[in-house]
Amino acid sequence: ILIIGEDNNIYNLDKKGKRVKGWKYIKNSNRIKQTPQYFRVGNKDYILAERNNSSSQLLAINGSERLHFEQGIQFNGNPITIDKKGTLYAITTEGKLWRGTLDGNSSQLSLPNLDAHSLFFIEETETDKQFIYTNNKRVFIVNTDFETIHSFELANTITSLVSNSKGLLITTDNELYLWNNNGVMEGFPIDSDGYFNMADIDNNGKMNLLNTKNGFIYNYELAD
Numbered sequence: 001i002l003i004i005g006e007d008n009n010i011y012n013l014d015k016k017g018k019r020v021k022g023w024k025y026i027k028n029s030n031r032i033k034q035t036p037q038y039f040r041v042g043n044k045d046y047i048l049a050e051r052n053n054s055s056s057q058l059l060a061i062n063g064s065e066r067l068h069f070e071q072g073i074q075f076n077g078n079p080i081t082i083d084k085k086g087t088l089y090a091i092t093t094e095g096k097l098w099r100g101t102l103d104g105n106s107s108q109l110s111l112p113n114l115d116a117h118s119l120f121f122i123e124e125t126e127t128d129k130q131f132i133y134t135n136n137k138r139v140f141i142v143n144t145d146f147e148t149i150h151s152f153e154l155a156n157t158i159t160s161l162v163s164n165s166k167g168l169l170i171t172t173d174n175e176l177y178l179w180n181n182n183g184v185m186e187g188f189p190i191d192s193d194g195y196f197n198m199a200d201i202d203n204n205g206k207m208n209l210l211n212t213k214n215g216f217i218y219n220y221e222l223a224d
Contacts, residue, residue, distance in 0.1 A: 002036045002047070010036065010049060012063060025063030030055050034079050041086040041102060048088070050080050054098065054106060056088075067104045076116050083122050083129065091118050091133075112148075113140055119161045132168070134158045139170065139179075152179070154189075164198055166207060166222060171196070176211060178222075190220070198222075 001013040009027040012020040034050040045061040054073035060066045074093040081089045088100040092108065095115040100106040113135040121132040123141075130149065131142050136157055141150040156172035163169070167180030176192035178185045195212040201219075202208070209220040 002038075004032050004036070008032060010063065023063045025049075025059060026065075033077070037080075037082060039082055039086060041084075046086065046102075048080065048082070051075075052077055054100070056080065056100075058102075067102070069100045069104060069106045073098060073106075073108070076118070078119060081120055081122050084124055089120060089122065089131075091116065091120050109146070111142070111146055113138065119158065121161050121163060123163045132161065132163070134161060139168070150181070152183075159194060166198065169196065169198065178209075187220075190218075 001015070003011045003013065005011055007027070008029070008031055010025045010032070012023040014020055030051050032049055033052050037048040037050065039046050046066060047059040047061070047063070049057040049059055052075050053071070054069045054075070055071045057068050058066045075090040075098065076093055078091060083089070086102045090098045091114065092098050093116050095118070096108040096110050097114060097120070098106060098108050111133070114133055115135055117136070119134045123130045123132060129144055131146070133140055137155070138151060138153045139158065139161070140148060142148050154170065154172060154177060156175065158170055158172055160171045161168065167178055167185065170177040170179060171192060171194045174191060175189040176196060177189045190211060191213050193212045193214070197210045198207055200207055201210070207222045209222055211218045211220065
């Protein structure tokens with residue numbers, strides 16, 4: 001169990017709440033802003049100590065620093081996204097796409113319609129990868145060459161973006177959309193406070209969408 005303390009230290013606890021011996025993380029004054037992310041590439045384990053800039057670290061399984069990136073680049077505050085190869089992606093405060101690789105190198109790309117307020121997401125399968133990002137009311141889906149595959153516009157500014165087996169779940173200030181390659185699914189948008197989850201909660205093979213609005217929780221069963 002990894003916990004970020006008020007003192008900006010990362011504490012590693014076992015299932016009984018005791019500190020794990022051999023944990024070697026050394027804290028610094030640069031505030032960790034997100035929940036640590038664990039991932040594995042090849043035979044190496046990584047823990048992302050994520051900050052709002054390129055001083056974010058990748059740690060080994062014992063908390064020691066595995067690599068760091070060129071510092072001084074500020075991110076827009078949204079979580080860093082990691083693909084299956086371990087490449088890190090973030091949006092900078094200048095509206096560029098920052099990429100950090102597991103050899104410690106990094107680069108910045110300017111993409112059409114990407115700005116400092118954009119949300120960014122990776123949709124990845126065994127054979128394909130797409131990048132999804134927003135600009136105000138619009139969603140752009142591009143391939144690995146950053147060529148546009150789809151784009152569409154909603155009625156209001158987009159506040160969150162999540163992908164699952166049914167498509168893209170997109171929220172605005174008061175609406176929730178479910179979009180796939182055929183467009184916005186029938187019955188959507190629905191009113192929402194922006195808090196939702198999707199799962200097969202009764203194990204009948206059909207997905208349930210749990211959504212909140214004005215203090216109520218609504219349960220929708222989605223058609224196949």
